Amino acid sequence: MSGPNDNYLPTFATNRPDASQSVAKEVNRLFKFLRETLKESPEVAIATAYINPAGFNLLADELEKAPRIRLLLGAEPDKHVVQASVSEGKGFENDLAEAVCGHEEWLRHERDLTGFTREALTEAERMVAWLREVDPAGKAKVEVRRFTKGFLHGKAYISSAPGMDGVLAGSSNMTYAGLKLNAELNLGYPAGDQQNGKKVIEWFEEYWAESEPYDLAGVYEAIWAPHTPWEIFLRMLFELYGTVLDEERPAPGTFDLAGFQLDGIARMKRLLEANGGVIVADEVGLGKTYLAGEVIRDATDERRQRVLIICPAALKESMWEPFLREHGFRLTDVMSYAKVRELINPDHKDHAKFLNQVRDYAMVVVDEAHNLRNSGAEQSKAIDRAILEGKYPKKVVLLTATPVNNSLSDLDTLVRYFIRDDARFANLDIPSIKKYIRRAQDMDPENLTPEHLFQLMDQIAVRRTRKFVKEHYPNESIRNPKGELEPIKFPTPRVRRIDYELSEEGNLLVDAVLEALRIDEHEDLYSAYSSAKANPNRLMMARYTPSRYLRKSGGVERIQIQNAGLLRSALLKRLESSSRALSFTIESLISSHEKFIQGINAGFVLEGEALREWVSSDSDDLDEALAELDEKAQQKVRPVADFYIEALLADAQSDLDLLRGLQKMANLALAKSDPKFEQLAEQLNTLATEARKNHPSGATHGDRRKVIIFSTYSDTVIDIHERLLKMMDSKPGGAIADYEGRIAEPQSGSYKSVHKAGKSGGVDQGGRAHVIESFAPKTASRVNDAGEPTGEDKFDILVTTDVLAEGVNLQQCGQIINYDLPWNPMRIVQRHGRVDRLFSEHDEVHLGLFFPAKHLDEMLGLQTTLERKLAQAEAAVGAANVLPDRDSTTDVIFHDPENIEKEFELLLDRGSTGTAMSGEEYRRRLFKELNNFKLLRDQVKHLPYGAGSGFVNPKAKSNGYVFCVKIAGHNDPWFRYVKANDDWTVSKIDGKPLVQEDHLFCLTMADPKDKQMERFLPEEAYANAFSAWEIAQDAVYSSWQRLTDPNNLQPETPLAFLDAIEFVMQKGLGLGPQLQSLTLARLRSVPKRRVSNAMRAILNKELNDEDRLQEIISLLDVEGIQPTPDPEPLPAVNKSQIRLVTWLAVSRGKEPNTDN
Secondary structure (H helix, E strand, O other): OOOOOOOOOOOEEOOEHHHOEOHHHHHHHHHHHHHHHOOOOOEEEEEEOOEOHHHHHHHHHHHOOOOOEEEEEEOOOOHHHHHHOOOOOHHHHHHHHHHHHHHHHHHHHHHHOOOOOHHHHHHHHHHHHHHOOEOOOOOEOEEEEEEOOOOOOOEEEEEEOOOOOEEEEEOOOEOHHHHHHOOOOEEEEOOOOOOHHHHHHHHHHHHHHOOEEOOHHHHHHOOOOOOOHHHHHHHHHHHHHHHHOOOOOOOOHHHOOOHHHHHHHHHHHHHHHHHOEEEEOOOOOOOHHHHHHHHHHHHHHHOOOEEEEEEOHHHHHHHHHHHHHHOOOOOEEEEEHHHHHHHHOOOOOOHHHHHHHHHOEEEEEEEOHHHHOOOOOHHHHHHHHHHHOOOOOOEEEEEOOOOOOOOOHHHHHHHOOOOOOOOOOHHHOOOOHHHHHHHHHHHOOOOOOOHHHHHHHHHHEEOOOHHHHHHHOOOOEEEOOOOOEEEOOOOEEEEEEEEEOOOHHHHHHHHHHHHHHOOOOOOOOOOHHHHHHOOOOOOOOHHHOHHHHEOOOOOOOHHHHHHHHHHHHHHHHHHHHOHHHHHHHHHHHHHHHHHHHHHHHOOEEEOOOOOHHHHHOOOOOHHHHHHHHHHHHHHOEEEHHHEOHHHHHHHHHHHHHHHHHHHHHHHHHHHOOOHHHHHHHHHHHHHHHHHOOOOOOOOOHHHHHOEEEEOOOHHHHHHHHHHHHHHHHOOOOOHHHHHOOOEOOOEOOOOHHHHHOOOOOOOOHHHHHHHHHHHOHHHHOOEOOOOOEOOOOOOOEEEEOHHHOOOOOOOOOOEEEEOOOOOOHHHHHHHHOOOOOOOOOOOEEEEEEEEEOOOHHHHHHHHHHHHHHHHHHHHHOOOOOOOOOOOOOOOOOOOOHHHHHHHHHHHHHHOOOOOOOOOHHHHHHHHHHHHHOHHHHHHHHOOOOOEEEEEEOOOOOOEEEEEEEEEOOOOOOEEEEEEEOOOOOEOEEOOEEOEEOOHHHHHHHHOOOOOOOOOOOOHHHHHHHHHHHHHHHHHHHHHHHHOOOHHHHOOOOOHHHHHHHHHHHHHOHHHOHHHHHHHHHHHOOOOOHHHHHHHHHHHHOOOOHHHHHHHHHHHHHHOOOOOOOOOOOOOOOOHHHEEEEEEEEEEOOOOOOOOO
């Protein structure tokens, strides 16, 4: 429609939305007036720095009618260029080159702001169609050039015809903002102006002639080009890890390490700098010690800082101290867990000296850190205190091949040794570390591979497996202990199942114990009492569940129920291990029952507490745990009048009688020949026979017969050792005689003589180190200047508990026999890692697993039932951690006992996890592709926002979309997966779309594996991608917005601590402002349940206010509770700032049937 000003050319144009004025309106009027006035439509010329589809769309109706258009693009000088470039010298040339390059980046950036909506892409498609349009003669109607010889700051819109030129020149770019929103200034020169208008046109022609053709249409066509799924996936990985692609490897350093180790060191340093700590979770045998050594060397030599190494006692003298001496480390001390625990005790005479010493350490390295997974254990608390001691935060390095052993909550404990802020990774889509781990545990309680913790592990851990190293560093070499380079290689694991029969006495014992421990499927740990009461051959566990017999009872205490369940499990495992282990354990239970009954006869009931640290540790010292239980019981007694004492006494006596009967049966079986040991002897004879033969690997006869025999229990280890010595004394015939005089002393948590006496105590670590060196001198002893081992080869058989399952290099040996049922594969992985290591001379390493030929199903069934009942008992009170000092433990029982060899070979080959625990594999794949192929790198880097593809993923169970998302100026991408139906409409349940935020799941779905994957993108998949993106965008925006509110980032402080906060606020004025404020800050934390329970006990005590305040502060001091840093909320963003980078339509496992 014509207006009053439409009949003459514009002389002024600006944007005044409030007055309905816009530059676009005036430019359109300019073009339209001349087009309608002249007989032939005039040509159009436009000079602009920037252009976008939304800007084009404002002028499209007129531009599409012009017969020919020339579009001149050029870079504007930045502010700093204007200020700095006072002359056209070298600096100007550099600024110009940078600006020209930046201009092209800006054009791509403007394209990337287009947005992934049908409307936005329609605008872009319309602009590209205009740019590609040709006249009837086939000549392009639109020509685009870019001026690159200087800056182009002017903007002009020109409609040109002989004698009738119209010009509008000034500040407006051909963008939506320039034509519609910004406060612009443009002046017009009406047709017939022979002076000013002509000068503008001459200016345009001059720069047009100096400019180069530019494919603007191609910049936008890349959005909907048929990209391969591999390109799109690499772009997703580039967004995640592109910043570290050019990260230089550190120099080889002290140890002349392999490439994979140098890459690990670089990542360690980066995470230490970012988080103040790192978990080095490389699989066993990959050299975690050397990685730690390089980081320690940096601290001591480069920064002159002191370092403390804390490790199991067995590793102090056998590994760490020789390692430090050999390589000349200084400013570095080594202490055992036990020593730290001892010295942190305020009653120790050297406590004050130790604290002063600890304050000087800038870094703490904890080896075999999975031993700290139980935060309530005294050693864990002691090490936490040591880390926290001092004015300045210490860097923390945790070394463990198995960061998760019993449950995913193990990881929560380890992370908190260096990250105290629960909201530390809120910007990475992890609002709460604690909740994130809990969610992963809830998603799959029996899965100990932290695949649902990918985002967290990717920020805190270095994690590589042998399989990863073999695949991604196939041609690299490593320097061996002799200083020679050799290819990186690992032996192949071979697993064999060893079945054994039981004697008649053994079968009777197993039957009796299984009956005594039995829990029917319909029963729980509480109701099992009723059926046991009616059967004298079943244990009622009365001694450990006295609360059942209280006259005023609220039911059996959950802790007592779990104690009883744990003891059942302990008895079952010892039953399978050996008659000796069972006999000694029953003996301890008998003693405990006798003390309990003596107490009743004296007028009181010993209630006791939980089985303390033993239940969540790898210790086999149940005797000590039971003794502690009795000791605690002495501190918690109640008068017999509170109980139905006759029933309690009768049931306890019944259990005692049954235990005595079982012990007699165990001793009878122990006195007879042991078919299980006889099978072991047969295995040893076979090994020795094979070792006498020459082998292609070149391994010596002696090395090939070396064998480590593992058992969980000291009693079993001693029994095996004594039977082996007795057998050797009888001068057996055959190859087994080669072992005569070459059987090492048994290794366990205490000396054999001490253990046999029924006592507990430490061992001489120097003596243990000598045994280790004498068994595997080539790999475990020190070497001389010529690289030769200094130890003497004395032993070929080493019988041990798990005290040697970690941290020792025994790869001179290639044989392991696991004497007990492999209840927990993580423990088997640790054991196997002693021999499956770099520099093994064995092509294959063998793992023998003992299985009972009979009763296996009953044992597995009973253990599975016990684990399930324990989990149900925990869930009944809404907690994942009911027992003080006990994390939820779930033994991972193999899936198919009939195929145990294949299962364990797969486990040992792939490592302790079958999926990525952190992003190491993705980083390495990205590095190999993009650093080796520069053209591909540029192609991936410059993929437009909104680019997508599709493929068939055999792992996908349904159709779905994976979206890679960037948020405002935030560097790290987020991912979302939107599930789709077979027709590619979005799947919904109760009207809600199904959106998955787990990053590893998204990456797994988006992973086409390699560039060979065929593109498969049905039309309906593309058509529905826009609505799926809206859902993903809404989900990301909603999550981000929640994290902009500080209240949503506050730690999940338990109720007991909240009540303590209220008490300190009301009653703590006498503490003074500073101490009261500090105490309140410390109470706003996320402690372990054990600490929360202790706080509740303080609040419930009959104390005056002053004493209660002091006990609260004392508890915080003892537990090392520090103030939680104030969480930093995320910056607010607009929904339009949630931008799609790339996307993939993932079809469920079916073959492509179109060529799309």
